[in-house]
Amino acid sequence: MIPSRHRRAWFTRFAKSTSRAAGHPATFCAALAIIVIWAVSGPMFGFSDTWQLVINTGTTIVTFLMVFLIQNTQNRDSEAIQVKLDELIRSIDGAHLALLDLEELDEEDLQRISKDYLELAQQARRELDAGRSDTDVREVGATHRKELSERHRSRSRRSGHPRRPRNPSRK
Numbered sequence: 001m002i003p004s005r006h007r008r009a010w011f012t013r014f015a016k017s018t019s020r021a022a023g024h025p026a027t028f029c030a031a032l033a034i035i036v037i038w039a040v041s042g043p044m045f046g047f048s049d050t051w052q053l054v055i056n057t058g059t060t061i062v063t064f065l066m067v068f069l070i071q072n073t074q075n076r077d078s079e080a081i082q083v084k085l086d087e088l089i090r091s092i093d094g095a096h097l098a099l100l101d102l103e104e105l106d107e108e109d110l111q112r113i114s115k116d117y118l119e120l121a122q123q124a125r126r127e128l129d130a131g132r133s134d135t136d137v138r139e140v141g142a143t144h145r146k147e148l149s150e151r152h153r154s155r156s157r158r159s160g161h162p163r164r165p166r167n168p169s170r171k
Contacts, residue, residue, distance in 0.1 A: 012076070019073040022066060034058075097152070 021027055038055050045051035086100045102110065124134035 011072070015069045015072040016076075018066075018069045022070065 035055070038051075042051060082101075082103055089095045089099050090097065099113070102113070105113070128134050
């Protein structure tokens with residue numbers, strides 16, 4: 001019996017290579033050639049039901065299988081991007097750590113945080129329109145952020161983790 005880790009590794013490699021090949025221009029040309037050959041062969045088969053069934057069955061099978069392979073690749077790529085973004089956020093002194101793993105929040109919390117950043121963007125655009133700079137660091141969702149920060153500090157004190165020093169260049 002093949003260990004499950006080895007099977008997953010095999011499927012991951014297979015899904016990645018299939019997904020990569022499916023997006024290659026040569027694959028598109030091959031699919032187009034198959035369709036042209038099928039269309040040209042129509043008169044030879046009298047445009048019969050069997051002739052139509054061949055292309056319908058073939059495209060259905062390929063589409064069905066590709067959905068799962070591409071989704072597997074997309075899920076893995078998305079997860080890798082999220083981990084990289086989380087690491088970038090985590091490594092920036094003074095960053096809002098509440099943004100880590102943001103994709104796991106429920107819809108209401110995600111919309112609230114999104115609204116905070118939308119307001120920040122609108123404020124920055126107004127300042128640009130007024131001829132001012134939009135490159136300073138502003139507090140996003142100050143009230144909610146203060147609550148989160150207090151909760152984080154109290155948890156850190158209870159668990160014995162030292163408090164991170166505040167970056168004096170941040171406002």
